[in-house]
Amino acid sequence: MSDVTQMSLKAVRDGIANGEFRAREVVDGYLARIEEVDGKVGAYRQVFGDEARARADAVDRGEVSGALAGVVIALKDNICTKAGRTTCASRMLEAYRSPFDATVVRKLEGAGAIVIGKTNLDEFAMGSSTENSAFSETCNPWDPDRVPGGSSGGSAAAMGAGLCSAALGSDTGGSIRQPASYCGVVGMKPTYGLVSRYGLVAFASSLDQIGPVTRTVEDAAVLLNVIAGHDERDSTSADVGVSGELPDYAAGVNEGVEGLRLGVAKQYLSDGNDEAVKAAVDGAIEQYEGMGAKIVEVDLPHTEYGVPTYYLVATAEASSNLARYDGVHYGHRTEKARDLVDLYATSRAEGFGDEVKRRIMLGTYALSSGYYDAYYLRALKVRRLIKQDFDGAFEKCDAIVCPTTPTPAFKRGEMVDDPLQMYMNDVYTVNCNLAGIPGISLPCGFSEIGGKRLPIGLQLLGPTFSESKLLRIARMYEAANAFAGECAVV
Ligand code: GLN
Numbered sequence: 001m002s003d004v005t006q007m008s009l010k011a012v013r014d015g016i017a018n019g020e021f022r023a024r025e026v027v028d029g030y031l032a033r034i035e036e037v038d039g040k041v042g043a044y045r046q047v048f049g050d051e052a053r054a055r056a057d058a059v060d061r062g063e064v065s066g067a068l069a070g071v072v073i074a075l076k077d078n079i080c081t082k083a084g085r086t087t088c089a090s091r092m093l094e095a096y097r098s099p100f101d102a103t104v105v106r107k108l109e110g111a112g113a114i115v116i117g118k119t120n121l122d123e124f125a126m127g128s129s130t131e132n133s134a135f136s137e138t139c140n141p142w143d144p145d146r147v148p149g150g151s152s153g154g155s156a157a158a159m160g161a162g163l164c165s166a167a168l169g170s171d172t173g174g175s176i177r178q179p180a181s182y183c184g185v186v187g188m189k190p191t192y193g194l195v196s197r198y199g200l201v202a203f204a205s206s207l208d209q210i211g212p213v214t215r216t217v218e219d220a221a222v223l224l225n226v227i228a229g230h231d232e233r234d235s236t237s238a239d240v241g242v243s244g245e246l247p248d249y250a251a252g253v254n255e256g257v258e259g260l261r262l263g264v265a266k267q268y269l270s271d272g273n274d275e276a277v278k279a280a281v282d283g284a285i286e287q288y289e290g291m292g293a294k295i296v297e298v299d300l301p302h303t304e305y306g307v308p309t310y311y312l313v314a315t316a317e318a319s320s321n322l323a324r325y326d327g328v329h330y331g332h333r334t335e336k337a338r339d340l341v342d343l344y345a346t347s348r349a350e351g352f353g354d355e356v357k358r359r360i361m362l363g364t365y366a367l368s369s370g371y372y373d374a375y376y377l378r379a380l381k382v383r384r385l386i387k388q389d390f391d392g393a394f395e396k397c398d399a400i401v402c403p404t405t406p407t408p409a410f411k412r413g414e415m416v417d418d419p420l421q422m423y424m425n426d427v428y429t430v431n432c433n434l435a436g437i438p439g440i441s442l443p444c445g446f447s448e449i450g451g452k453r454l455p456i457g458l459q460l461l462g463p464t465f466s467e468s469k470l471l472r473i474a475r476m477y478e479a480a481n482a483f484a485g486e487c488a489v490v
Helices: 009-017 023-041 049-060 103-110 153-160 177-183 217-227 275-290 303-324 340-351 354-367 373-396 419-424 430-435 467-479
Strands: 044-047 072-076 114-119 166-171 186-189 209-214 261-265 294-298 399-403 439-449 452-461
Touching: 009 023, 009 217, 023 044, 023 049, 023 072, 023 114, 044 153, 049 114, 072 153, 103 114, 103 217, 114 153, 153 166, 153 177, 153 209, 166 177, 166 186, 166 217, 177 186, 177 439, 177 452, 186 217, 186 467, 209 217, 217 439, 217 467, 261 275, 261 373, 275 294, 275 399, 275 439, 275 452, 275 467, 294 373, 303 354, 303 373, 303 419, 303 430, 354 373, 373 430, 399 467, 439 467, 452 467
Parallel strands: 072 114, 072 166, 261 294, 261 399
Antiparallel strands: 044 114, 166 209, 186 209, 186 439, 399 452, 439 452
16 A cells, blocks of 8 residues: 555545455554654644544444545644544634534444544644634644644645645635745635534634645545534524535536636736746746636725734634633633623633734724724625635636745744734735635646745636635646646655
8 A cells, every 4th residue: 555644535435446455444543643743743632542543444444434434534623523622723622522514424334434633733724824812822734833824724834734634724814825835836715605513613603614624725625525414503604515516626627728718817926926936937827827727807896904903803703703702701800800891801811812802803893892993893894895806807718827925935933922913924815705606726847945845726716606616716726737646755
């Protein structure tokens, strides 16, 4: 058997189905590699070794079957699992055990997948580097001095280092796509409402989406097939697939891009982009043209307002969502309280980290009387303008091609004291969430810095529910480039 840890999800699944190797060998292979390298990467918060082995044995005995039978999955630790804890990398939820599984977990397990563990993240998914985890650090598998991105940094690093066959992350303002781009893997944020949020611990409910982090584009399609679809437990779940008419996202993935129109927006190709990122994205656009796609210019004039708009909407929703953690309803309870009000205040002071507190304060301010109209309401209006920019662009093109981030992974510690600079890093990812449209990041070559190869991400954005086409466009680029699917040497 060749090394399972370097394989795609599809190769693992097919290998087990064809009897080339057993699910138990796959799980043992990943557990051995986690043991060997995760001390250096820090992707996992918890590993469910015994449970994963037992489930693999059940797959091998033929007791568990399905489209993902034996496939080994890592989950971001803000996705509720009955197994282990769901900490959101916060002291507030350090001891929290969910009484239920998230819908995506039920669906994955229903398809035969094996959950191997929970991955590290920025506390409550707030951040772009995974440095806001209350518990541990995660390194970029391509260069341990650099961040893996965030907030799904653990899921992307696990994938980049070959520590699972696929992972799930959550994306509120880029948290799947940005770490995927930094770690040289594929990350997709589906259309808002396509994947159930039931059991995803809420950060900003109008923006949050769960999505796949995978080695290949086709793997993202295979995973999306399992996790997508209407869920009556999520009131914002889209009315798709109710009578079984969801598309097979993997079916047309190899169809080609001839005749498709790809949009290029000057606002995403700014002079501020790193030279290597610029060259890689320009090269990708040329390649697409060579494959028969028509390149058209589109205008997204409100792009620059995305970051301030996002950081108002997201913090406002976070301040409301995080009100439930008061040491009584949910979360850490202080032992030092003098009275009830002090119990709430001290529990929150002890339980939340600095970035979460900063967001709660910002959001509370933006929602408070006298400031609501000036900040929150205005942000909602700009959000609409950003959505209209995309609507106009998609009249002219099938998808927009752009970088996922302006630079490759930055150094650990470089931005921890400068939250504003960290927020600016999200400039190309947040508008996708504000507009509710799908986006995918895929490997687009490397930047060579200090003898290290740092992955660059290519981002594709499409109209709502255009996942099939987006995956097809992504797959064509991947198929034409040898570096896609490479795993970091840790
Ligand atoms: N970096 C963004 C933030 O800090 C995005 C987070 C996310 O998508 N969960 O809010």
